[in-house]
């Protein structure tokens with residue numbers, strides 16, 4: 001998830017309920033259930049602390065974004081070695097594109113797809129040494145994978161919109177000029193101070209899914225409603241799976257922008273976090289909540305299944 005420091009801090013300092021981590025935790029729980037009785041789960045347990053679950057591990061990478069005084073020693077070291085770690089959680093491919101490919105606008109060597117590739121290699125390596133560009137050990141690689149496979153199934157962590165001077169969505173890959181929406185953080189629902197569309201997908205859609213399926217055993221409800229399908233399986237070497245999954249998610253990114261027209265642009269002045277840029281107001285159609293909820297129910301189930309599949313491929317059963 002992205003630019004969510006405020007609600008997470010509220011969780012730390014006050015009694016404000018936020019659903020932000022809920023999506024990640026359900027992915028971790030679903031994966032752990034798929035892993036029951038496998039060698040992969042034994043290997044996972046050796047990397048996690050006593051009592052630590054994949055649900056807990058799933059939020060580590062977001063908790064590493066907290067102010068320094070809240071960080072564990074291993075988080076501090078990770079942040080020191082990777083000051084740009086906030087950008088590990090996403091890429092910004094124009095939603096009109098049909099496939100993720102390094103070199104497209106909004107992709108780079110340290111985007112979500114490539115960080116996942118690095119983490120896969122760290123877990124596959126015979127020795128647990130920090131001989132990698134992130135200077136991470138296997139434990140941190142597992143934490144990042146558990147979180148980022150979840151993020152990779154949130155459509156606005158993969159695709160985003162670019163908006164031209166006439167407030168129309170354009171694809172900058174065609175040469176058109178447009179300002180990026182920062183993972184739809186610059187599109188606000190209903191009013192200038194309304195929820196950014198990105199946050200809507202991070203939290204509101206998960207809340208809608210929980211209300212729809214029941215909160216009692218949300219992970220079970222999700223997997224019953226949307227059981228795994230053969231087409232969820234990736235093919236080929238496992239370090240190509242994140243690219244395949246990003247392409248799959250990009251198909252849903254398009255649907256985030258369906259029936260949406262940016263309007264009433266306003267200029268946001270430069271500050272220490274960003275340059276001067278425009279933001280917009282958007283209106284959601286009456287069916288948008290239901291459609292987005294249905295997508296998220298599938299994506300959470302798929303992310304849990306794929307996280308388990310990846311960990312099983314990293315640590316196959318010994319024959």
Ligand SMILES: [Zn+2]
Pocket residue numbers: 001002061062089147151
């Ligand atoms: Zn994230």
